[in-house]
Amino acid sequence: MCGLAGEFRRDGSRADVAAVERMAATMSDRGPDGSGVWSQGATALGHRRLKIIDLSAASGQPLVDAASGLTGVFNGCIYNYRELREELQAKGHRFFSSGDSEVVVKAYAEWGLDFVDHLFGMFAVAISERDTGRLVLARDRLGIKPLYLAETPGAVRFASTLPALLAGGGVDTTIDPVALAHYLSFHSIVPPPRTILRGVTKLPPATVRVYEPDGSSHERVYWDPSFTRAAERADWSEQDWQDALLESLTTAVRRRMVADVPVGVLLSGGLDSSLVVALLAGEGQRGLATFSIGFDSVGGREGDEFVYSDLVAKTFDTDHHQIKVPTGDLVPPLEAAVVAMSEPMVSHDCVAFYLLSQEVARHVKVVQSGQGADEILGGYHWYPPLAEVDRERALETYAKAFFDRDAAGLARVLNPAWLADGDPAREFVAAHLARPGAQTAVDGGLRIDTQIMLTDDPVKRVDNMTMAHGLEARVPFLDHQFVELAASCPPELKLAQGGKGVLKEIGRRVLPHEVIDRPKGYFPVPGLTHLEGKLLDRVRDALSAPEARHRGLFRTDYVGTLLADPNAELTPLNGNKLWQLGLLEMWLQSHGID
Numbered sequence: 001m002c003g004l005a006g007e008f009r010r011d012g013s014r015a016d017v018a019a020v021e022r023m024a025a026t027m028s029d030r031g032p033d034g035s036g037v038w039s040q041g042a043t044a045l046g047h048r049r050l051k052i053i054d055l056s057a058a059s060g061q062p063l064v065d066a067a068s069g070l071t072g073v074f075n076g077c078i079y080n081y082r083e084l085r086e087e088l089q090a091k092g093h094r095f096f097s098s099g100d101s102e103v104v105v106k107a108y109a110e111w112g113l114d115f116v117d118h119l120f121g122m123f124a125v126a127i128s129e130r131d132t133g134r135l136v137l138a139r140d141r142l143g144i145k146p147l148y149l150a151e152t153p154g155a156v157r158f159a160s161t162l163p164a165l166l167a168g169g170g171v172d173t174t175i176d177p178v179a180l181a182h183y184l185s186f187h188s189i190v191p192p193p194r195t196i197l198r199g200v201t202k203l204p205p206a207t208v209r210v211y212e213p214d215g216s217s218h219e220r221v222y223w224d225p226s227f228t229r230a231a232e233r234a235d236w237s238e239q240d241w242q243d244a245l246l247e248s249l250t251t252a253v254r255r256r257m258v259a260d261v262p263v264g265v266l267l268s269g270g271l272d273s274s275l276v277v278a279l280l281a282g283e284g285q286r287g288l289a290t291f292s293i294g295f296d297s298v299g300g301r302e303g304d305e306f307v308y309s310d311l312v313a314k315t316f317d318t319d320h321h322q323i324k325v326p327t328g329d330l331v332p333p334l335e336a337a338v339v340a341m342s343e344p345m346v347s348h349d350c351v352a353f354y355l356l357s358q359e360v361a362r363h364v365k366v367v368q369s370g371q372g373a374d375e376i377l378g379g380y381h382w383y384p385p386l387a388e389v390d391r392e393r394a395l396e397t398y399a400k401a402f403f404d405r406d407a408a409g410l411a412r413v414l415n416p417a418w419l420a421d422g423d424p425a426r427e428f429v430a431a432h433l434a435r436p437g438a439q440t441a442v443d444g445g446l447r448i449d450t451q452i453m454l455t456d457d458p459v460k461r462v463d464n465m466t467m468a469h470g471l472e473a474r475v476p477f478l479d480h481q482f483v484e485l486a487a488s489c490p491p492e493l494k495l496a497q498g499g500k501g502v503l504k505e506i507g508r509r510v511l512p513h514e515v516i517d518r519p520k521g522y523f524p525v526p527g528l529t530h531l532e533g534k535l536l537d538r539v540r541d542a543l544s545a546p547e548a549r550h551r552g553l554f555r556t557d558y559v560g561t562l563l564a565d566p567n568a569e570l571t572p573l574n575g576n577k578l579w580q581l582g583l584l585e586m587w588l589q590s591h592g593i594d
Helices: 016-027 079-091 102-119 162-168 175-183 238-255 271-282 306-315 331-340 349-360 373-377 392-400 406-413 422-434 441-452 455-467 478-490 491-498 501-508 531-546 544-552 556-564 577-590
Strands: 004-011 034-040 041-049 063-064 070-078 121-130 135-139 146-150 155-159 207-211 217-221 263-266 289-295 321-324 367-368 473-475
Touching: 004 070, 004 121, 016 034, 016 041, 016 155, 016 162, 016 373, 041 070, 041 121, 070 102, 070 473, 079 102, 102 121, 102 135, 135 422, 146 162, 146 556, 146 577, 155 162, 155 321, 175 422, 238 271, 238 478, 238 501, 263 271, 263 321, 263 349, 271 373, 271 491, 271 501, 289 306, 289 331, 289 349, 306 321, 321 349, 321 577, 331 455, 331 531, 349 455, 373 478, 373 491, 373 501, 373 531, 392 422, 392 441, 422 441, 422 478, 422 491, 441 478, 478 531, 531 544, 531 577, 556 577
Parallel strands: 263 289, 263 367, 289 321, 367 473
Antiparallel strands: 004 041, 004 155, 034 041, 063 070, 070 121, 121 135, 135 207, 146 155, 207 217
């Protein structure tokens, strides 16, 4: 787990090494254990290292492989790197380190652009070819590791964070009206390749892109799971599905213990993270470090789920850490969490994950998390209504449950100059739901949440907040083989028992029943859903700041209405609409965008 940066010139000039150094320097939090810069002609690569696998200097980056003429930088973890190393050694490759970063470069040397098909893990990769001058970028199947780009006619720059690109200079920081429409309609999700800024894009998940020295580029999507019923599993019973998913998830959890440092677990007390703890205990892990966070109650909303996390910790005899955060402490960590965001994210979970990661990083450098189970196995409230309609009516059902605003709603919020043509979010979701490869309306909803929403909300949130403290988070529910299997599982098994039925049945085998038969919980931060006091003052300040007035995104009458009754307007997902606007302005201002 690290931060990478680089520049590739397409105008015949030499790469700007100083700019790459500036970009890499901003990511010292992602990689506090080492740094490096390499350049050759039109290409420069920078890296910040977090030592997790092979703690020696041999795995420092950028990694130069003189034998193959390749230089690479890598962010992430390859869980099958030992098996790949043995396979590559059998093919004649010689290794000078014992880490996974060298395996990535050697895999490219052996299999070329198909190297990604051999990698099990989370990764963003940049590889420079000495002999051709070509640059290759790649991102993992679920987009767990980020990769942002800023392209101009003469060059392309890339980095693990958007603020790193800003530090390089020369980025068009104008707001993208289409991305703004997505942010305000699609619950802060801006699908790739767009970001909120015109001058910055992001490489889509499961994509390999090649930049040629002549300025051309080409790419391929190397993974797109089918959300249909597989013929070879047509006769499977519910028990068969439970057994198969349990075996696959156990494998995923085991894979994510690969490290040369201890691995802990973020334990919310919900089914998903509790199951990770139970499976690790079943694999023989003893004295496992687990971590839970809680907040004061606000507005009648409970702020912790310690009763459940304590139960799980006691059941499996973990080394448990309970972290309680008073409401009065929320403004400073909120400011810090906003700075840590590569893109604006409205979820109040960001503050919880930021504070949790801050404490966890004092104890371990790697944790497993239960993130992703709801999207993969049907845990959200908008999936059952999709089961009642055909694919042709899926858009209306999904939009009613998930969208914050339609085109008319955007016109109420935004000044006319910032309104995009049409209804970009609705059009995007309609196209995604209509793609072949999803058998039912539920399958279509699960697919867009797995491939789009999950990547650009929960997964990005966890990456940004954990890496702000040099903490590596691993997500076993996003093991690509587990995702493929779950995608083919009949929707009725996933939607049973109020959602995640098949996972609940798996949980009954290993968990206390109190953890399973309970209302669905979230990472609760009541102070950010019920705005009052200092938090409300901070939102008001952001929306009235000179930068906000100069930018002129929002209609003053609408903002005034929200400020007059801060907690009146909520999104279908119970998000605060005033918070949504204030967070965007806070993010823009904190990153110096005027």
